[in-house]
Amino acid sequence: xxxxxxxxxxxxxxxxxxxxxxxKHFRAFRVLLTLAACVALILPAxxxxxxxxxDLGLVIERAKGSIQLLDTTKKVALGRVQxxxxxxxxxxxxxxxxxxxxxxxxxxxxxxxxxxxGAIVKRVIQSGNSIGxxxxxxxxxxxxxxxxxxxxxxxxxxxxxxxxxxxxxSEVTGQLSKVVGLEEAAGNRFTFSLFEAGxxxxxxxxxxxxxxxxxxxxxxxxxxxDALVTGxxxxxxxxxxxxxxxxxxxxxxxxxxxxxxxxxxxxGEQKLPVYKMPHLETWAVSGxxxxxxxxxxxxxxxxxxxxxxKIGTIPVAGQPVFVMAEPTGRRLWVNFAFPHYDTVQVIDVxxxxxxxxxxxxxxxxxxxxxxxxxHVWISVRDENRIQIHxxxxxxxxxxIPADAPSGIFFSSRAHRFGL
Amino acid sequence: xxxxxxxxxxxxxxxxxxxxxxxKHFRAFRVLLTLAACVALILPAxxxxxxxxxDLGLVIERAKGSIQLLDTTKKVALGRVQxxxxxxxxxxxxxxxxxxxxxxxxxxxxxxxxxxxGAIVKRVIQSGNSIGxxxxxxxxxxxxxxxxxxxxxxxxxxxxxxxxxxxxxSEVTGQLSKVVGLEEAAGNRFTFSLFEAGxxxxxxxxxxxxxxxxxxxxxxxxxxxDALVTGxxxxxxxxxxxxxxxxxxxxxxxxxxxxxxxxxxxxGEQKLPVYKMPHLETWAVSGxxxxxxxxxxxxxxxxxxxxxxKIGTIPVAGQPVFVMAEPTGRRLWVNFAFPHYDTVQVIDVxxxxxxxxxxxxxxxxxxxxxxxxxHVWISVRDENRIQIHxxxxxxxxxxIPADAPSGIFFSSRAHRFGL
Numbered sequence: 001x002x003x004x005x006x007x008x009x010x011x012x013x014x015x016x017x018x019x020x021x022x023x024k025h026f027r028a029f030r031v032l033l034t035l036a037a038c039v040a041l042i043l044p045a046x047x048x049x050x051x052x053x054x055d056l057g058l059v060i061e062r063a064k065g066s067i068q069l070l071d072t073t074k075k076v077a078l079g080r081v082q083x084x085x086x087x088x089x090x091x092x093x094x095x096x097x098x099x100x101x102x103x104x105x106x107x108x109x110x111x112x113x114x115x116x117x118g119a120i121v122k123r124v125i126q127s128g129n130s131i132g133x134x135x136x137x138x139x140x141x142x143x144x145x146x147x148x149x150x151x152x153x154x155x156x157x158x159x160x161x162x163x164x165x166x167x168x169x170s171e172v173t174g175q176l177s178k179v180v181g182l183e184e185a186a187g188n189r190f191t192f193s194l195f196e197a198g199x200x201x202x203x204x205x206x207x208x209x210x211x212x213x214x215x216x217x218x219x220x221x222x223x224x225x226d227a228l229v230t231g232x233x234x235x236x237x238x239x240x241x242x243x244x245x246x247x248x249x250x251x252x253x254x255x256x257x258x259x260x261x262x263x264x265x266x267x268g269e270q271k272l273p274v275y276k277m278p279h280l281e282t283w284a285v286s287g288x289x290x291x292x293x294x295x296x297x298x299x300x301x302x303x304x305x306x307x308x309x310k311i312g313t314i315p316v317a318g319q320p321v322f323v324m325a326e327p328t329g330r331r332l333w334v335n336f337a338f339p340h341y342d343t344v345q346v347i348d349v350x351x352x353x354x355x356x357x358x359x360x361x362x363x364x365x366x367x368x369x370x371x372x373x374x375h376v377w378i379s380v381r382d383e384n385r386i387q388i389h390x391x392x393x394x395x396x397x398x399x400i401p402a403d404a405p406s407g408i409f410f411s412s413r414a415h416r417f418g419l
Numbered sequence: 420x421x422x423x424x425x426x427x428x429x430x431x432x433x434x435x436x437x438x439x440x441x442x443k444h445f446r447a448f449r450v451l452l453t454l455a456a457c458v459a460l461i462l463p464a465x466x467x468x469x470x471x472x473x474d475l476g477l478v479i480e481r482a483k484g485s486i487q488l489l490d491t492t493k494k495v496a497l498g499r500v501q502x503x504x505x506x507x508x509x510x511x512x513x514x515x516x517x518x519x520x521x522x523x524x525x526x527x528x529x530x531x532x533x534x535x536x537g538a539i540v541k542r543v544i545q546s547g548n549s550i551g552x553x554x555x556x557x558x559x560x561x562x563x564x565x566x567x568x569x570x571x572x573x574x575x576x577x578x579x580x581x582x583x584x585x586x587x588x589s590e591v592t593g594q595l596s597k598v599v600g601l602e603e604a605a606g607n608r609f610t611f612s613l614f615e616a617g618x619x620x621x622x623x624x625x626x627x628x629x630x631x632x633x634x635x636x637x638x639x640x641x642x643x644x645d646a647l648v649t650g651x652x653x654x655x656x657x658x659x660x661x662x663x664x665x666x667x668x669x670x671x672x673x674x675x676x677x678x679x680x681x682x683x684x685x686x687g688e689q690k691l692p693v694y695k696m697p698h699l700e701t702w703a704v705s706g707x708x709x710x711x712x713x714x715x716x717x718x719x720x721x722x723x724x725x726x727x728x729k730i731g732t733i734p735v736a737g738q739p740v741f742v743m744a745e746p747t748g749r750r751l752w753v754n755f756a757f758p759h760y761d762t763v764q765v766i767d768v769x770x771x772x773x774x775x776x777x778x779x780x781x782x783x784x785x786x787x788x789x790x791x792x793x794h795v796w797i798s799v800r801d802e803n804r805i806q807i808h809x810x811x812x813x814x815x816x817x818x819i820p821a822d823a824p825s826g827i828f829f830s831s832r833a834h835r836f837g838l
Binding site: 096375 | 472475513514515830833835
């Protein structure tokens with residue numbers, strides 16, 4: 001049973017009840033009660049009470065175009081929000097008050113979802129094809145990276161009204177490029193990469209958001225396909241699809257330009273079969289070390305970020321997709337591309353040894369740590385569930401049904417850079 | 420005009436109105452309106468609407484025994500909560516949902532304050548004299564460090580019911596010690612120091628919170644007076660009042676025991692006049708470097724935390740009290756003891772140069788960065804105000820009246836270690 005909410009979102013109350021394991025009759029009664037409450041208050045079921053928003057989150061249900069809202073304290077789903085369009089490769093950022101999630105859909109849809117009420121407060125179709133977005137340091141500006149037409153659009157985070165846009169037309173080739181790897185930087189600046197043109201651009205919205213000041217770095221390498229900013233906001237790193245190596249920009253010193261590093265990092269001359277290009281946004285950084293997924297290889301690569309030199313590798317069970325550091329930086333959790341996508345391995349940073357291997361189920365797509373790292377939430381797509389594990393004992397603490405879950409995003413991301 | 424709230428807290432509505440700069444008549448009308456609302460809903464004025472809690476905070480008004488709730492998005496005070504007892508040297512931790520603040524008073528009072536309603540949900544007098552506290556990694560346990568009687572008490576974060584306690588009786592001297600430097604560690608563990616006995620104890624509540632497992636490190640140095648845990652939860656560092664040097668415990672390897680470091684750090688043999696022992700909880704860490712206040716000296720000391728060796732000093736305007744890193748780690752903000760307590764200096768981490776000096780007013784007591792570092796809030800005690808500055812331009816963006824403000828605490832601390 002799906003019912004529209006006042007603001008245009010939809011809430012699947014029956015699914016919500018089912019997740020709470022309630023009996024059939026009580027469920028029917030509850031649905032009726034909630035229906036009545038919705039009519040009375042014009043708000044979905046989970047909108048009634050004051051509550052904190054620091055322990056909320058959501059999971060993407062890619063096939064359905066829906067999300068489920070999550071409570072990391074009670075370890076439950078709070079309800080489902082539907083009508084978000086194509087959520088394949090969806091990404092999410094959060095408002096600075098940790099109340100609203102901005103969901104970027106593949107179809108160019110940008111939706112502002114209220115984590116308290118489950119309502120879609122606002123939704124715009126802002127392009128034909130989008131790959132993700134970012135939120136300014138002060139929380140006032142939402143930026144969306146678009147494939148079609150290639151460029152970046154900036155929106156008021158309150159109203160989702162368009163503030164300005166930057167078409168990604170290279171001055172070298174004259175063509176529009178797809179924009180990838182859009183990341184926020186200090187001072188309401190954003191950095192992004194142009195896939196076809198092989199450029200990295202910086203947009204400065206600190207003075208006049210309606211007229212972004214753009215700095216262009218050209219010839220940075222072939223086909224940048226994704227990028228990351230380190231947690232301190234200093235290093236912008238783009239991975240290259242068209243050749244080996246990475247492109248690195250020091251955002252503390254953009255005047256020094258983009259430099260190339262890790263010349264042997266990539267698919268190599270023999271073009272190893274790569275089942276999935278690794279995600280970059282969550283490269284693990286612990287002290288001065290970065291731990292990055294080997295491309296097409298069964299290894300995690302260690303890089304010293306003070307020199308951007310490779311200093312070692314750690315052999316793992318498959319081709320890594322995400323290499324994620326616990327918030328304490330003490331251990332890394334790694335998942336893998338097909339055919340090893342049933343496996344998660346945990347690496348001790350200090351000894352660089354694998355301390356645990358587990359098989360949560362078919363198609364582990366994503367992992368998210370609770371803000372202080374006591375638990376990890378793992379989406380297991382083909383088993384239609386999220387698993388919650390204790391990071392110290394690895395014990396499974398619970399699971400939540402979800403429809404082919406992919407990305408999990410917690411609201412504490414509101415307070416951190418480059419996520 | 421002060422009125423009691425339903426749960427025992429009090430809310431100064433007039434002061435709240437005054438801070439909003441409203442006219443006299445409107446103010447009277449507003450107070451009446453709010454009174455009516457309070458009678459109707461049995462909740463203080465600011466309890467009406469759903470809102471996110473990621474951008475909330477509070478400032479301690481030490482002389483009055485009150486706090487003001489703060490909104491970092493609108494840059495306003497939301498209201499005053501009174502009846503919190505002796506708030507000299509008060510400290511605060513936040514619930515994992517970022518809704519509740521736990522305020523530790525010097526008089527042994529522990530108050531749970533609802534940031535949404537301003538109500539004191541629960542208040543216990545848990546000792547005769549307390550110096551601060553911590554919250555477990557999973558948010559379930561509040562720990563209070565007590566001078567009288569010396570020891571640590573653990574409370575359920577939901578109910579504030581006592582779970583267990585550890586009297587700080589040294590097995591070497593047989594006497595109770597004052598407990599200082601209580602910090603949480605991963606896995607629902609806590610670490611703290613015994614002032615008179617010169618010991619560091621670890622309490623493990625991960626298995627059975629009613630029976631904490633205690634590990635004692637003896638002979639760690641004379642009179643530890645404060646301590647910190649680095650942001651990654653790894654290093655516990657105690658400052659020594661009775662001799663020079665610091666005591667360092669690697670919480671990843673407690674079996675290696677406490678070691679001494681920085682033998683020349685402290686008051687020295689000539690016993691320099693020390694106007695105020697520097698606070699430790701906020702030692703700035705950027706990469707592998709820690710920046711710590713020189714004791715009795717006009718300098719910031721640089722320490723390599725991979726070796727715990729001093730590697731340099733930066734001359735500053737006075738005896739530093741707080742040396743705090745912006746969330747990006749790029750710059751340090753330093754305030755000073757009397758007679759330089761009107762000054763704040765900003766240091767660029769990379770060049771180690773002072774890039775800005777400002778004089779916000781008499782008695783700068785504390786500074787707090789917004790979670791992603793775009794602004795800093797500064798409490799200027801003798802001017803009875805908080806000043807809000809842009810961290811990039813240093814420009815003053817606003818000020819908020821406050822009665823002799825001291826510590827400022829934002830709810831995003833809920834998600835970080837060792838604060």
